[in-house]
Amino acid sequence: MFNTPHLLDQLVSLTGIRDLELLESSLLKTLNGFILPSVLTLYKVSSRGEIRSQLVFGPERCTVIRENFQVQPELMQAFREHRASEQGSLQLALADCILSVMTVMESRSSTTYLVIGSQQSLREEDNRMIGGMLQIYRNFCQLLQESQTDSLTGLANRKTFDECFSRVYELQPLDEEECAVAVEQRKPHQQTTYWIAMIDIDHFKSVNDRFGHLYGDEVLILLAQLLKNALRNDDLVFRFGGEEFVLMIRCQDRAEAAGLLERLRASVEEQVIPQVGHITISMGATEMMRNTFAGTLLDYADKALYYSKQNGRNRLTFFEDMESMGLATRETAPSENLDFF
């Protein structure tokens, strides 16, 4: 029998989370509290049927597996069958336990499956309760996604940038119990650097003036698509509003960042946009330093972008170059012990 007050507490805790990654581990934790299964795992499966990741619930912490998956062929088959079916839960009897497979989320590119292992089949009431919980989870994810997304382009919005920034350098203390999974994932890699690039479309006002606002919107959507396609999995792209976009990219060094951004600039220049023709973008970039506030880094990138605009547009400027040319100075770094929040 489910304990209603405990269930409500768990749901309050689940819907208090504002981070989609943490939400998944919290969902597993909530489910574990009710059904105490021997196996509790979320599988992300691409639309081509390949496993992308596995989030495994453990008593101490959830573990994310991103490679070397060991998945029983019967389970892979169940994923395929479950996708094609309308069933709430598909049961799979293996030698040592019974697996129940349920669809958690479905998008164009992937499906997330919940796999619950137990000695006996789940009871009808368990199935109904889990189904209800998954529906609450889906509704909440959708709300969260909408609040983090720019409605025109589908890119992450400015608010999400602030959250991602904090994550990259762990400025924001995470709740150890709920976030054990994330802590490990988010440690910055030792020999990589992060870069922020601010992007602004050149003479965008004239696009609106010549072709109308609707065409202007189309240009924004196409540029967003182009940026997303050009970047790698780990890179992030945000629309800050208007015709301003911000990238957060991870590179080995400045040369790699410059190469990626230059390729991006060139690919925008080459693109032929129906009716509108060609557009260009100007960019300003800077390295993300551990002891510098997000606002300060954005200000550096903005200064570099302004320099690009003032010096011919359709170009990339690094704030660091402006510094070495004596055109800009860096703010004094705050002390390591500074209280950020």
Ligand SMILES: Nc1nc2c(ncn2[C@@H]2O[C@H](COP(=O)(O)OP(=O)(O)OP(=O)(O)O)[C@@H](O)[C@H]2O)c(=O)[nH]1
């Ligand atoms: N279509 C469309 N236009 C927008 C949107 N947001 C802002 N704009 C327009 O973007 C234009 C920005 O123009 P400006 O900031 O003057 O600069 P610009 O013409 O791009 O010139 P430079 O930046 O100096 O190269 C304005 O015309 C805004 O109305 C939007 O969501 N959709």
